[in-house]
Amino acid sequence: MGIRVTYRRRHSFNTTSNKVRKVKTPGGRIVVQYPNKRTSATACTDSYKRVLLNGLKRVRPQQLRKLTRSNRTVSRAYGGVLSSGALKERIIRAYLVEEAKIHFFFIIISQNQQKQFQQKF
Numbered sequence: 001m002g003i004r005v006t007y008r009r010r011h012s013f014n015t016t017s018n019k020v021r022k023v024k025t026p027g028g029r030i031v032v033q034y035p036n037k038r039t040s041a042t043a044c045t046d047s048y049k050r051v052l053l054n055g056l057k058r059v060r061p062q063q064l065r066k067l068t069r070s071n072r073t074v075s076r077a078y079g080g081v082l083s084s085g086a087l088k089e090r091i092i093r094a095y096l097v098e099e100a101k102i103h104f105f106f107i108i109i110s111q112n113q114q115k116q117f118q119q120k121f
Helices: 061-066 084-120
Strands: 021-024 030-033
Touching: none
Parallel strands: none
Antiparallel strands: 021 030
């Protein structure tokens, strides 16, 4: 049986938010310490795979707000939100959509010109 200690905070249930460490003080007492939660790495929001983002600190949201901007983000469009691969896919997709619009526009123009040519003769 372990050494009995009393919790210092509100509830006495063994939940994920109420984890404790038992520490012996120099005076010989055993007290409870509350360790910080482990942080997960920031992941790309767009990828279907869980791609972890490089260049960002692994901290809890409260400390993240206190960090400088250079530690919170990456200096790129959508830096700190999308992975470089996901951003590359978005750029290529946007380019191809614009190309398709232009191609479609030229097809319509050529069809109109053919109709006008056939009406003349």
